[in-house]
Amino acid sequence: MAATGLRMGVVGGSIAGCAMAVAGLRAGADVTVYERSAGALQDRGLGIVIPPALHERLVATGYLDAAMPTAPVAARVWLTRAPDGRSAREFARQPSPVTPCNWGLLWQALRTASSGARHHRGRPVTAVERTASGGAVVRTAESEETYDIVVGADGHESLTRRVLAPGLRPSPAGYAVWRGTLPLGALAEHRRPLELLRDAWVTVGFPGGHGIFYLIPRGGGGADDRLLAYAIYATPPGRSRGEAGYVRQLAEEYFPQEWAEIVAHGEHTAMTCHPVADLHAPLAADPPFLLAGDAAGVTRPHTASGAVKALQDALCLEEALRASASAAGALRHYARERTPEGARLVDLGRRLGRAQVERAPDWTAMDQGAVEAWCRATLAGTSSYLYAD
Numbered sequence: 422m423a424a425t426g427l428r429m430g431v432v433g434g435s436i437a438g439c440a441m442a443v444a445g446l447r448a449g450a451d452v453t454v455y456e457r458s459a460g461a462l463q464d465r466g467l468g469i470v471i472p473p474a475l476h477e478r479l480v481a482t483g484y485l486d487a488a489m490p491t492a493p494v495a496a497r498v499w500l501t502r503a504p505d506g507r508s509a510r511e512f513a514r515q516p517s518p519v520t521p522c523n524w525g526l527l528w529q530a531l532r533t534a535s536s537g538a539r540h541h542r543g544r545p546v547t548a549v550e551r552t553a554s555g556g557a558v559v560r561t562a563e564s565e566e567t568y569d570i571v572v573g574a575d576g577h578e579s580l581t582r583r584v585l586a587p588g589l590r591p592s593p594a595g596y597a598v599w600r601g602t603l604p605l606g607a608l609a610e611h612r613r614p615l616e617l618l619r620d621a622w623v624t625v626g627f628p629g630g631h632g633i634f635y636l637i638p639r640g641g642g643g644a645d646d647r648l649l650a651y652a653i654y655a656t657p658p659g660r661s662r663g664e665a666g667y668v669r670q671l672a673e674e675y676f677p678q679e680w681a682e683i684v685a686h687g688e689h690t691a692m693t694c695h696p697v698a699d700l701h702a703p704l705a706a707d708p709p710f711l712l713a714g715d716a717a718g719v720t721r722p723h724t725a726s727g728a729v730k731a732l733q734d735a736l737c738l739e740e741a742l743r744a745s746a747s748a749a750g751a752l753r754h755y756a757r758e759r760t761p762e763g764a765r766l767v768d769l770g771r772r773l774g775r776a777q778v779e780r781a782p783d784w785t786a787m788d789q790g791a792v793e794a795w796c797r798a799t800l801a802g803t804s805s806y807l808y809a810d
């Protein structure tokens with residue numbers, strides 16, 4: 422079926438919402454996007470890593486402009502603090518081709534690609550309801566519109582998901598993630614970390630957690646127009662959510678000196694901390710509703726797959742709309758493919774979180790062979806693009 426004339430309403434205009442709008446438009450649907458925020462979303466996120474093959478496919482199919490800057494690297498380096506107490510010890514290096522993106526630039530590229538849709542900004546959806554004829558109504562304070570398909574791309578607290586899975590709650594992991602970005606110019610004196618980061622993304626292991634460091638594009642396309650992005654996973658003391666001071670103290674105590682100085686640097690362009698949690702909707706679609714991105718499921722960030730999943734959700738919807746005889750058939754096709762993938766990623770995130778935070782190994786005792794064996798045992802046969810052979 423070409424979806425010509427099909428009316429598709431999308432709740433949420435972020436990564437998943439814009440990607441789903443592109444999917445609908447490419448399949449021939451008439452698409453309307455409702456976004457709660459009135460402002461531009463560029464500054465909302467930080468670094469987003471995606472697999473190179475997905476990036477190539479999205480460029481080839483027109484979801485992303487080839488000119489969108491990325492900062493690809495081919496390897497992963499594992500570090501911990503050396504016995505001298507200050508320098509870095511590299512204990513493993515693995516092939517791990519990834520394409521780091523800037524969340525804001527990725528959103529902007531998808532927003533541009535979806536400009537054929539009607540985008541309503543500053544328009545929170547207050548309710549979505551089934552109609553007797555098999556469609557759904559999207560209500561806002563100003564409007565009430567009926568659609569053949571309603572896509573819930575409204576994030577981890579999705580209102581749309583409440584219709585499909587009432588009462589579903591996130592499962593807290595019991596630890597937190599601190600994220601930050603810094604301009605490279607602020608780090609001129611940190612020559613060694615920067616040299617390493619030009620070719621690799623870096624994991625720094627410490628007792629009870631780890632940090633991930635990588636470069637992302639800042640705005641322009643040049644190899645030096647980069648930000649350094651990091652995410653540090655640890656269990657904050659007591660029941661607190663964790664303050665910036667805590668992660669700096671942790672880095673000072675356990676990181677190699679130059680990496681601790683990066684975390685403590687005063688020129689951050691962004692810094693956040695939040696508890697890690699996950700959830701998974703038992704069904705990714707039930708006509709006329711469909712869930713995409715974080716609305717369908719949130720995985721612990723160790724998988725680097727939330728935005729990846731949203732983008733794959735969109736590719737799947739486009740294919741399903743083209744291949745199915747009806748909108749309901751397309752949504753059932755989507756549910757068959759995307760429901761198990763969401764569950765697999767949640768499980769993968771839990772495995773990685775257990776291995777790297779909850780039961781973090783003694784990093785000081787790890788070497789290349791130990792890391793490889795530990796990665797194989799953690800993955801236990803499932804795949805992750807971060808852990809290429």
Ligand SMILES: Cc1cc2nc3c(=O)[nH]c(=O)nc-3n(C[C@H](O)[C@H](O)[C@H](O)COP(=O)(O)OP(=O)(O)OC[C@H]3O[C@@H](n4cnc5c(N)ncnc54)[C@H](O)[C@@H]3O)c2cc1C
Nearest residue numbers: 433435436437457470546575576714715725726727728729
């Ligand atoms: C530490 C960390 C690192 C990560 N790293 C990666 C990575 O490397 N790779 C990767 O792929 N993913 C990563 N992710 C995940 C990724 O950031 C998210 O999965 C992705 O941004 C989710 O996009 P979304 O569009 O589904 O949700 P959101 O960005 O949350 O968007 C939901 C949108 O819906 C709107 N909305 C909500 N309710 C309503 C309503 N009632 N009416 C209208 N609009 C509404 C909101 O305003 C918002 O704009 C990471 C996440 C974290 C926390």
